[in-house]
Amino acid sequence: MSLQNNKVVVVGAGLMGTGIAHAFAASGFATTLVDSNGQALEKAQQGIYKILDDGVKLGKVEAAAAEAAKLRLSIQTDLTAAAAGAQLLVETVSENLAVKKVVLAQAAAEMADGAIYATNTSALSVTEIATAVARPENVVGMHFFNPVHKMKLVELVRGLATSDETVATTRAYCDAITKQSIVVSESPGLTTSRMSALAGNEAMWMLQEGTATAEDIDTALRLGFNHPMGPLELGDLTGWDTRLAVLKYLHQTLGDKFRPCPLIIKMVAAGRYGRKTGQGVYKYENGQRVPGSGMKGSAL
Numbered sequence: 431m432s433l434q435n436n437k438v439v440v441v442g443a444g445l446m447g448t449g450i451a452h453a454f455a456a457s458g459f460a461t462t463l464v465d466s467n468g469q470a471l472e473k474a475q476q477g478i479y480k481i482l483d484d485g486v487k488l489g490k491v492e493a494a495a496a497e498a499a500k501l502r503l504s505i506q507t508d509l510t511a512a513a514a515g516a517q518l519l520v521e522t523v524s525e526n527l528a529v530k531k532v533v534l535a536q537a538a539a540e541m542a543d544g545a546i547y548a549t550n551t552s553a554l555s556v557t558e559i560a561t562a563v564a565r566p567e568n569v570v571g572m573h574f575f576n577p578v579h580k581m582k583l584v585e586l587v588r589g590l591a592t593s594d595e596t597v598a599t600t601r602a603y604c605d606a607i608t609k610q611s612i613v614v615s616e617s618p619g620l621t622t623s624r625m626s627a628l629a630g631n632e633a634m635w636m637l638q639e640g641t642a643t644a645e646d647i648d649t650a651l652r653l654g655f656n657h658p659m660g661p662l663e664l665g666d667l668t669g670w671d672t673r674l675a676v677l678k679y680l681h682q683t684l685g686d687k688f689r690p691c692p693l694i695i696k697m698v699a700a701g702r703y704g705r706k707t708g709q710g711v712y713k714y715e716n717g718q719r720v721p722g723s724g725m726k727g728s729a730l
């Protein structure tokens with residue numbers, strides 16, 4: 431039986447669940463999106479329809495394929511009903527260990543034998559989440575990137591009990607939804623958050639030391655390394671408050687090279703989180719960056 435005949439349940443209809451449910455429905459899977467909040471479900475369904483309709487307008491998706499994808503998608507507030515007989519669960523509810531464990535336990539009681547339970551957690555332990563079910567070898571991390579319909583990568587996270595078979599089948603699901611997967615042993619920050627935190631922190635150290643202006647540091651990485659965005663503009667987009675929380679965690683777990691730059695601590699104390707507060711390393715007006723507004727260095 432091909433994977434495409436399998437029934438997929440995506441739990442959590444927020445930012446990530448919307449994109450993940452779209453990816454499976456558009457790739458031929460009967461997909462049920464579940465959320466305890468009916469309004470979130472309606473919004474997610476509209477969001478998925480919009481991604482499909484935009485794809486048609488841009489000539490990337492055939493109109494008939496978009497309509498078929500819409501028909502393959504259903505929404506449901508009752509997890510027990512949605513999980514009955516499903517072969518793959520992708521859990522992407524809020525980043526809370528207790529909530530994630532309850533979702534897995536509840537779904538596992540209804541799902542098919544040998545079903546895979548994947549979690550999209552950004553930072554929680556897959557090993558710990560796996561203790562919620564009787565078959566922890568079937569639990570794997572499936573870490574997608576935002577926006578899911580544009581980002582090709584999925585980091586598969588192997589917990590202590592995750593079996594080779596589970597990793598292989600989950601990779602096959604990634605292939606089926608045209609995502610490129612990599613496999614990472616459970617560790618703080620996986621590969622992406624760990625690298626990104628280090629680069630953003632180092633860029634801030636350079637800014638603090640007055641090595642170069644913010645604009646020049648970002649230009650260096652964009653034009654010198656072909657990065658689509660510099661580390662400081664990316665930090666403004668992610669939010670330096672989030673960045674600081676990640677750095678503190680990595681510092682605690684992986685050691686001194688992740689010690690947060692004092693300039694980040696100072697900016698967070700001042701409420702300069704980035705785009706969302708109108709000021710970070712750069713200033714923003716009406717959502718647009720103010721030209722020439724980057725910090726000039728020697729900021730301490």
Ligand SMILES: NC(=O)c1ccc[n+]([C@@H]2O[C@H](COP(=O)([O-])OP(=O)(O)OC[C@H]3O[C@@H](n4cnc5c(N)ncnc54)[C@H](O)[C@@H]3O)[C@@H](O)[C@H]2O)c1
Nearest residue numbers: 442443444445446465466467470522523524525551552576
């Ligand atoms: N936002 C990102 O860029 C990103 C990237 C990768 C991974 N993640 C991870 O993905 C997960 C979801 O993140 P998000 O940004 O989509 O969050 P979100 O807040 O946008 O959505 C979470 C959804 O989960 C629902 N929910 C909460 N408890 C539930 C329950 N018990 N049953 C059913 N639904 C429930 C909420 O109603 C909400 O709609 C988190 O674990 C996060 O760490 C996020």
